Amino acid sequence: MTVALEANGLGKRYGRIWGLSDCTLAIPAGRVVGLVGPNGAGKTTLLHLAVGLLQPTTGSLSVLGGRPGTTSAQLARIGFVAQDAPTYTGLSVGDHLRLGAWMNPSWDARLAEERLGRLGLDPRRKAGQLSGGQRAQLALTLAVAKRPDLLVLDEPVASLDPLARREFLKGLMEGVAEHGASVILSSHIVADLQRVCDYVVVLVDSRVQVAGDIQELLATHHRLTGPRHARGALPGDLLLIGESQTDRQSTLIVRTDGPILDPAWTVEQLDLEDLVLAYMTHPREHERRPHLEIHR
Amino acid sequence: MIEFHLDTRSGVPPYQQIVQQVRHALRLGLLEVGDQLPTVKEAVAAMAINPNTVLKAYRELEHLGLVAARPGIGIFVAKTLGDHSLAAHGPLRQDLMRWLAKARRAGLDDESIEAIFRDVVRSASAEGVA
Numbered sequence: 001m002t003v004a005l006e007a008n009g010l011g012k013r014y015g016r017i018w019g020l021s022d023c024t025l026a027i028p029a030g031r032v033v034g035l036v037g038p039n040g041a042g043k044t045t046l047l048h049l050a051v052g053l054l055q056p057t058t059g060s061l062s063v064l065g066g067r068p069g070t071t072s073a074q075l076a077r078i079g080f081v082a083q084d085a086p087t088y089t090g091l092s093v094g095d096h097l098r099l100g101a102w103m104n105p106s107w108d109a110r111l112a113e114e115r116l117g118r119l120g121l122d123p124r125r126k127a128g129q130l131s132g133g134q135r136a137q138l139a140l141t142l143a144v145a146k147r148p149d150l151l152v153l154d155e156p157v158a159s160l161d162p163l164a165r166r167e168f169l170k171g172l173m174e175g176v177a178e179h180g181a182s183v184i185l186s187s188h189i190v191a192d193l194q195r196v197c198d199y200v201v202v203l204v205d206s207r208v209q210v211a212g213d214i215q216e217l218l219a220t221h222h223r224l225t226g227p228r229h230a231r232g233a234l235p236g237d238l239l240l241i242g243e244s245q246t247d248r249q250s251t252l253i254v255r256t257d258g259p260i261l262d263p264a265w266t267v268e269q270l271d272l273e274d275l276v277l278a279y280m281t282h283p284r285e286h287e288r289r290p291h292l293e294i295h296r
Numbered sequence: 297m298i299e300f301h302l303d304t305r306s307g308v309p310p311y312q313q314i315v316q317q318v319r320h321a322l323r324l325g326l327l328e329v330g331d332q333l334p335t336v337k338e339a340v341a342a343m344a345i346n347p348n349t350v351l352k353a354y355r356e357l358e359h360l361g362l363v364a365a366r367p368g369i370g371i372f373v374a375k376t377l378g379d380h381s382l383a384a385h386g387p388l389r390q391d392l393m394r395w396l397a398k399a400r401r402a403g404l405d406d407e408s409i410e411a412i413f414r415d416v417v418r419s420a421s422a423e424g425v426a
Contacts (some may be wrong), residue, residue: 031348176346198349
């Protein structure tokens with residue numbers, strides 16, 4: 001399997017503060033990856049490192065097999081839409097396309113015009129007069145029309161209303177269906193990620209908490225509810241992600257490959273939102289999480 | 297042509313929802329042999345979902361022998377579900393209604409009735425009866 005992005009011990013320090021630390025990831029190609037985490041978790045830092053806007057302080061990063069931002073060939077293979085989909089306010093929609101055609105050797109003019117036609121965007125309109133949704137669509141069109149192998153989108157839908165958000169995601173997924181690019185997008189709207197992503201990376205406090213195929217993660221994470229006294233009798237190969245207690249009952253979020261056979265526990269499936277929230281509520285500090293401790 | 301929809305709250309994986317919706321349409325006669333399913337691009341545009349999800353569902357349906365891909369054209373229904381049994385639905389439904397009335401007279405609530413039904417279906421298929 002080819003790898004879209006591979007990071008080893010990657011870190012970025014701003015002055016005395018680490019924006020990202022000890023990040024080790026291998027994201028396969030051909031996926032639509034959701035990067036989730038609270039504000040300030042390091043999502044934008046990771047994406048800016050991936051497109052070559054930032055240089056790492058520690059560790060190594062390889063994107064599509066090369067170091068980001070080093071050669072023009074590497075730049076040509078990556079499409080990037082920064083946060084809030086910046087466009088040139090004073091330029092028209094058509095000017096943006098001409099600029100795109102000029103600066104990108106692999107520019108697909110037919111694709112760009114077709115997309116804008118479908119969206120009903122008049123090429124003579126100034127970008128400054130567009131709505132937030134239209135501007136985001138224009139920025140996406142520019143990124144898609146350079147026919148990249150990897151699309152990187154930083155919070156592409158955060159500022160859009162629900163209709164514009166759905167339209168944007170449709171446009172993005174159509175682009176993926178037609179051209180098969182890998183996608184990495186950051187968002188904190190988990191419901192959107194559930195629709196479009198098949199791989200998730202959870203980032204909290206500048207560290208990767210969990211990363212993997214969404215269906216696999218959902219199949220191996222469970223919510224257990226049971227009497228508090230049964231808590232100590234759980235098998236030791238469970239990975240405890242989070243827990244809460246009342247005086248009688250324990251509720252645990254665990255990760256395990258095997259089935260949980262103890263009848264004392266009610267086992268429930270998690271959805272993506274539960275899973276992401278569990279990792280966000282109980283972020284781990286160290287690389288290795290301690291196994292479930294057994295005490296009675 | 298049918299249109300897919302996605303229920304993100306159901307907990308059923310999205311690709312299985314598509315498989316279920318096709319099976320459902322086949323069983324109800326909404327889809328017949330030779331009908332074309334939405335292209336991956338159409339399905340993706342209708343639901344704003346990941347194309348890999350649609351591809352996975354179509355592969356599963358193909359594996360089940362329900363659809364066949366014609367390269368470059370699209371995915372077509374190859375087999376229907378329950379076409380011969382449609383005529384039998386009426387009388388079977390009536391039998392079940394009678395049984396249901398009996399169960400209610402015996403004091404069972406809906407939850408117990410559904411539990412019995414599921415349990416019997418499961419144990420019957422385990423014994424190879426159904």
